[in-house]
Amino acid sequence: MKIFVIELYEDDPEKSTGRKMVRFGFAKYTEKPRGIVLNPLSEEVISIDDIEIVNKYGISVIDSSWNKSDAKFYARFMSRFSRRLPLLFAGNPINYAKPYKLSSLEAISASLYILNFVDISLKLLSLYKWGKTFYDLNRELLESYRGKHKDEIIEIEKSFFKEEPQQ
Numbered sequence: 817m818k819i820f821v822i823e824l825y826e827d828d829p830e831k832s833t834g835r836k837m838v839r840f841g842f843a844k845y846t847e848k849p850r851g852i853v854l855n856p857l858s859e860e861v862i863s864i865d866d867i868e869i870v871n872k873y874g875i876s877v878i879d880s881s882w883n884k885s886d887a888k889f890y891a892r893f894m895s896r897f898s899r900r901l902p903l904l905f906a907g908n909p910i911n912y913a914k915p916y917k918l919s920s921l922e923a924i925s926a927s928l929y930i931l932n933f934v935d936i937s938l939k940l941l942s943l944y945k946w947g948k949t950f951y952d953l954n955r956e957l958l959e960s961y962r963g964k965h966k967d968e969i970i971e972i973e974k975s976f977f978k979e980e981p982q983q
């Protein structure tokens with residue numbers, strides 16, 4: 817599994833989950849984006865349809881600070897290989913329970929889960945105590961997205977937001 821971290825050196829090095837993935841041998845640094853690039857502003861959602869690209873070229877995360885990552889910043893990384901994650905909630909203490917605002921490690925772990933690489937996804941989460949919190953918060957969603965095509969994932973996401981009918 818080729819996991820790449822585009823490291824922007826913007827956050828406290830002790831707290832960067834991207835750097836930790838590299839330190840523990842799960843990922844390598846890269847200067848240029850490789851394979852599928854996780855970009856929260858992409859219009860396209862990651863799905864099993866991306867498996868061939870990930871197997872061949874890998875997956876990259878942009879390890880920047882959320883405070884400095886605005887639309888202009890993410891536009892620099894936009895390409896036909898950019899993908900967003902479907903609805904998931906952060907389990908890390910900094911953005912706990914916020915939708916879509918995941919740490920680098922959560923973003924990679926969730927992507928691998930969706931692509932059916934469950935073992936490595938869970939191994940990554942085990943690097944942090946809050947990894948279990950992320951999994952517990954998102955277990956059902958992750959399981960529902962796992963191995964699904966893009967249009968199916970969009971439907972699952974939409975159904976989450978549909979209002980319950982009035983009694």
Ligand SMILES: C[S@@+](CC[C@H](N)C(=O)[O-])C[C@H]1O[C@@H](n2cnc3c(N)ncnc32)[C@H](O)[C@@H]1O
Nearest residue numbers: 832833854855856878880901916918919920923
């Ligand atoms: C903004 S950085 C913050 C990293 C944080 N400082 C850390 O140590 O983990 C998080 C990165 O994870 C990926 N990511 C997070 N949430 C995402 C989402 N909803 N869709 C796509 N990528 C996402 C993006 O590459 C994003 O730049």
